[in-house]
Amino acid sequence: MTVPDVTGSPPLDNADPHVRHDPARFDPRLRRRAAFGAVFAVVCFLATTVGVFVLAALLVDIFRDGWSRLTVEFLNGFPSRFPDRAGIKPALHGSIWVLGLTALISFPLGVGTAIWLEEYAPNNWFTRFVEINIANLAGVPSIVYGILGLALFVRAFALGRSVLAAALTLALLILPVIIIASQEAIKAVPGSIRLGAYALGATRWEAIRYQVMPLALPGILTGTILALSRAIGEAAPVIMVGALGFLAFVPTGPLDNFTVIPFQIYNWVSRPQTEFHELAAAASIVLLVLLLTMNGAAIWLRNRYYRKL
């Protein structure tokens, strides 16, 4: 027990040798601290590379299992109980159908909402409510959107297990992503551009249509492509809306039954036989190539955009 020091002077005489506030005996322990710092830096670096290693393991795993199944017959074949004859033609076509319709629905809605929020919305409670609501929608699990799609589009609107029901569900799922990305792109257009248009007699819509939009479009398209690449990889909402594991035809209209690549992967990986697992791996390669293409397009647009501004 030490006696409280009321004089304010440090108790130098009977001080413990390890007390560090004694300036005469201050030991910065530099070597120990430097060693700890070096270990810490290595640990943090290794943590960052975990992602690199896992990504490599994942790609090796999928290519090793699926490469030999990836043939022209696989891309052109229909699902089958015999793994050697099974293919992903309906899933590939289904994914493209769903993706196209999702884009047609979500792009105008998302960009329109972003334009309204950035250019038209008054600064009041309603606007704030819309923005908070969009932020919360972005965090809703995708399977909950699937439940909405099942109850609303499949049942209440009687669209059945159709391409259109899936596209509507996925469009609502990615709507917040498109809105937020489009808002960022519109915000980045300098205000002087709008003022210049107004000074020349343009109305609000004319300023947006002919001045703001051309400048914001690359950013909007980048965000939309990234959102669509999320939609093309989603399986959970599509399960809820009722994708089919065995489809003997290719969808030809928005009200046809459908399947998509992620669902086909899930369907095959759920079977115990390794032959079907190989098919799932081959379909995963196709899906990853599609995603890579879309992301490449987004990066290309982004780079073009940076050069322009």
Next chain:
Amino acid sequence: MRSRHARERLVGAVLLGFSIVSILTTLGIVGVLLFDSAAFFAEVSPLEFFTGTSWTPLFRPANFGVLPLLAGSLLIAAGAAMVALPIGLAAAIYLSEYAHIRAKRVLKPVLEILAGVPTVVYGYFALTFVTPIIRSIWPSTEIFNAASASIVMGIMIIPMVSSMSEDAMSAVPLSLREAAYALGATRVEVATRTIVPAALSGIIASFILAISRAIGETMIVTIAAGAQPALTLNPLRGVQTMTAYIAQTAQGEAPHGSVEYRTIFAVGLTLFAITLLMNILSGLVLRRFREEYE
């Protein structure tokens, strides 16, 4: 002139109409979940649902206690958090305080790719790559087990933790770092005693958001964790999460209007409420506890 004004008004009205779609989406989700959940709770008492420890809606006698599903979701999310929070935070510290710009240029896109891998592909990876490794170490592990799904889910949410935390750390003013260095702090001391505490609200918000994402994720657990509701803490056993139950039940032909069909909505409502509360909490932490600089 008049037609231009008319067009202006029309465009404004149309754009406002588009904005209302997002509100209708929220109303639709809440409405759909509440409507069928109300029908469900007319047949099953909420007390049984929220406190029952057995979930066997397809058997006779049917039990509707959601706790095993909730426990499954929490077990997997806890495992994912044990993987993602330390690794994600360490990665954020490295990227924000240590990494050379050239290292950043390679590592950040890799993390972005990791975040963009479809969850169904992660599920395949968990089942065919991670599970065999776990089973070779602990042979008693079931084929469908919580550990494998947890680990892969953790890896999936690393980019969320690292990118949000890194943003928070990068926002800490340079003057704080300089002051700490001037006092003789080493790099690790600056990182852990100055930067991390200053960015703590952003870091914790990223943790909450990542865990919320893990609770709401469906495909990894549906593929790799199994379909057996179990009230267990053993990660080597199979469990069923809320999301996996919803997906698996929707595929079986539960007749429309039956109690089994309505369980989808009652479980969905529970899931929606939990993730919504966590997302709101994350936003509150970010705003309420932010250290304001400048």
